[in-house]
Amino acid sequence: MADTEVKKIICSSCGAEFEDTLPKCPYCGSLNYKGAEAEYLGKLESMRQDMQQLEQVPEKELKKKLKKKQKFVIKLLILLAALAAILAVIVFRAQYIEPRDARADYLWEKENFPVLDRLYREQDFEGLTDFYEQAVIEDRTIDRWEHSGIFTRLMSCRNAREYLALEQSGETLRDYQETQLLDDYWILRGLEYSRGMSEEDKEYIRPYVEATLNSLADRYTFTAEEEKKFEDSLRNNYGYPRYEDCKEYITKYNE
Template sequence: MAEPDIALKQRKCQNCGATISVIEPKCPYCGGFNYEGAKRKYFRDLYRIRDKLKQLEEIPTESYKAEVSVQIKRIIKILLICAVSIAVIYGIVALFFKLIDITDGFNQADPKEQLLWDRENFPMLDEWYEAGEYDKLLEFSYELYSADKVYTYVNWQHEDFIWFYAYYRDAKDAMEKIQQKEKYSSYDITTAIYGGLNICYNLENAGLDEDEIKRLEEYKPTMETLLFDLLKFTEKEALQLYEDALEYGFLNFEKIEKYASNVIKRLD
C-alpha cells in the first residue's frame, strides 16, 4: 500500500543527526544539505522554468492588434513595446532569482579552486569509472554537496553517465521495496518509472558516448522487469509516456509524477 504523502518518508540529517523529511532540501534545524531533497527540488524547479519559458514563447500578440482602433494605433504600439520589454525584463529577473534559489545554501568554490580540484580528483574518478565502481562515484558525488565548500564534477567527461546511473539506482531501490512488499510512496513509484524509462528508451538521445551507453545497457533487462512485470506497463504505454514526457532530451519528472498515480491504482 502506498504512503499517502512522501513527507512521511524520513532520514537523518548528516550534519546534526536530526530526523527530517526526505523532501527537505535543507535541514530545518541546522541548515545542513539534504541531497535527495535538493535533487528533487532542483528537477521540479528546472521543469517549472522550462514550462514558463515555453508558455512565454506561445503568448499571442495578433489578438491584441484587432482591438486597437485606428485613432490610437500609434500609442498602443508604443504601449505594447513597453509592455513586452517589461515582461521580458521581469522574466529574466524572475529566472535569475529562481536559479539563485535553486543553488541557495551552496558555498560554491571559485573557478580557480574548482580547476585545481578537477586536476586532483578527475584521475581518481576515471579509475573508478574504468573499474566499474559506479557506487563509489555516486557516493562521492553525494558527499560533494554536503561539504562546507562545494566542488562539482560538471567538467568531468562522464558526468552524464553518473546521472543515468543514479536514475538506475533510485529505480532499483524502489523496485526492491515493491518486490519485498514494503511500504512505498508516490515518489518511489515516480523514480522507478523515471529510471526505467531513461534506461530503456533514453540512452541514445542523452548525449552519452558509445562506451557509456554500452555500460548502462547492462541494466536494461532489470529495468524492463521493473516496468513490464512489477509496474505492469505495456510496451505501448511505456513508449507513449516516454514520448509525452521527453523535453529537450530530458524526461519531465513532474509529468511522470502525475502519471504515477495511475500506476499506484493498479498496484493496490
C-alpha cells in the same frame, strides 16, 4: 561556420540533463540562472521594440489601439512583474553568491579526476555513484570529468534499487515514490537517446542499466498507446520522460 552545438548541463537538484539555454529544469522545475537571465533579456528587448513602435503611432490612433488592446496591456503588466522577479533573483545571485574559486576547482579536479578514472576502469558503479553524490553536495565541478554523462543513469539505477529495497523490507511506496521510480525506469530505457554521453560510455554502462531494468521487468504493464507516448517523450527529450506522464500513469493505476 558558427558553432551551433547546444551545451548540456546537469541539474543540481534532480540530476537530469538539459540545455543550458532553458530558464529552468524541465523535469523538476529548478531555476537555471543562465537560461533565466537570457530569457529575461530577450523579453526585455522584445518589449523595448514594442514600446518604440507605440511611440510612432499618432495620439488619437494610439488611444484607439490601447482601448482595443486592454487585455494585451494587462498581460504586459503581468509579464513585467514576472520579469522583475526573475531580475531580482539574478541580481541577488550576482551580489550574494560568491563566484567559483577557479584555483580550488582546478586543484580538486587534479586530485579527484584520477580517482574517478580508476573507479571507471574498475567498473565500480557504486563507488562512482557515491563519489558523484558527495561531489554534488560539496558543489564540485564533477561535470567536467570526461565521463560525467553516465551519472544521471547511475543515479537512476541507485534510486530504483533503493525503492525496491524499501518494498522488500515491507514498506509500501507512496505515490510520489512510485512516480519517481517510474521516471527512473524510463530514464534507463532512454539510454539510446541520450546525447550527454559518448557511445563508448553507453556501452560501458549498459550492463548495469539492463540489470536494473530486469529487476523492474514485471512491475509495469503498458498499453500500446502508453508505450508510444513514453517512447515519443524519450525520443524528443534526449532520453528523458515527462514527469507529468509518469505521475498520470501512477495516479491512474493506483485508483
